[in-house]
Amino acid sequence: MTPRTLRTWAWLHKWSSLVCTLFMLLLCLTGLPLIFHHEIGHLTGTEIEAPQLPAALEKQRATADEVMASARKLYPDRIVQFMGKSEDDERLWWTTLTPTPEPTMDYKSVTVGARTGQVVGEYKVGEGFMDLMFRLHVDLFAGLPGKLFLGFMGLLLLVALVSGVVLYAPFMRKLDFGAVRHERSARTRWLDLHNLIGIVTLVWCFVVGATGMINTWADLLIKYWQQEHLAELLKPYAGQALVPEAERLPLQRSLEAAQAAAPGKKLFFVAFPGTSMSSPHHNTFFMRGDTPLTSKLLQPVLVDARTAQVTAAPQMPWYLDALLISQPLHFGDYGGLPMKILWALLDIATIVVLGSGLYLWLKKRGPAVVPAGVGKQALDLSR
Structure with missing residues (x-):
């Protein structure tokens, strides 16, 4: 790889990283509690759970019309837009009630028991710590423009990851994999840790970054x-009211x-x-x-x-x-609690990578020069 090519990749890595780092840190910090939103809700008592009933009532099921009627009793001036079975407990139905059928943020969320057809609880829309984390993580309280903006930040993250891998190969030519030069300056030690943790978490960061970007669409x-x-x-229904x-x-x-x-x-x-x-x-x-x-x-x-x-x-x-x-x-909702724990650990590692990258850029002094055939300085240009 020529010095000019190295400089190009270094420029891509530096600016794609710098532009998206603060937003990626925000997404990692808000995403951490969201991984455990069910567990946190259970511990804090905000998770709506199915009540215990006598064994004779466990197998009975209310009709969909009974469930819908119970939810509407709370808000008779609203309609039910959506209604469904809880993904985690089929003994519960959730219902979304709004003033009109059109999309709106003015909605009520009522949970109804599938066995009794009676209201079990109501989710307080827009209230609480988890709701704040969710809105910051999804759209920055800016709706579709906020989602698309975060999607663009996700794209920059993918560019930073790819360019980081390209620069990693020449950087590691004269070092053992995972080497951290403790005898060198604090900045060098952090550079080594940044590269080590970054390459270890590379696949996870790419998967989460890519899926997050897709979700914004x-x-x-x-x-x-x-x-x-x-x-x-x-x-066939065209023109019908x-x-x-x-x-x-x-x-x-x-x-x-x-x-x-x-x-x-x-x-x-x-x-x-x-x-x-x-x-x-x-x-x-x-x-x-x-x-x-x-x-x-x-x-x-x-x-x-x-x-x-x-x-x-x-x-x-x-x-x-x-x-x-x-x-x-x-x-990380595919593998139960073990996968959630793994996702959380990788999320924390990514926070370290992002924070160390920001530290390296702030500590960098003076322009670096890329001698021919030397990859380390090329990587330094990206910090």
Whole structure:
């Protein structure tokens, strides 16, 4: 690699790292508690959990209509936009209630017991430490622009990782792998630690950075799917108005029709007519499998709200499958508590890498020169 090429890679590494470092530190710090959000909620008492019931009542199940009616009793002036089974405990339903079917941040989240059909609790939207961490991590309280901005920071992180690997090879030519030169200056020791921890956590950083970037595109990908794929299926309903609630058949009938159309799958959530994930004419049921992988992949089943007839059950396009897989992988939700602990340790290591990179840049004094054939100085240029 020529000195000029080394300088180019060093420039890419330095500026991509510097621009994204503070935001990546924010994402790592906010992401750490989010990895354990269920566990933290359980310890603090903010997690809504299914109550203990007599054994005779354990197997009974309320109908979907009873669940929806219980949630609406709390807020009779609102409609149910979405309703679904809890991903962690199927003894619970969650419901989202809003003033209108349109997308809004003004919503109430009510949890209903699947066995009794009675309200179990209400999630306080926009309140508490975990909600603050989530909003900072997802969109910086800026909605879609905030998501896309963080996605761009994720792209810069990937550039920094690739350029760091390119520079790492010539840097390590004259050093043993993992060597930390304790006899040298503090800056040199931190440089060695920065490179060592960085190369060890490289794959994890790349996976989490890439999945995080993909997640920021969720709103755009869903909108594209609705316009390019879902719209084609809804052509027979073109020009028809939103189905009034009084003309809709019981939700349980539509649910049973959807389950029959997707054998071997179970309900994840339902989007009601007129909402962002459905059409003005359908209850759209999103079904999922029962394995660690298929439970993350969804299949929509469109059921006519007036007739309870299934009109379509399309497969999700590849880009939405990629999005659905990337979401739990980003937070380590595939392997239970052991994987969460591993994710947390790697997150802490990444904080050390980011912090040390910032320290190295602040401590750098004077411009460096890259002699021909020497990689170490090229790497120094990137700090």
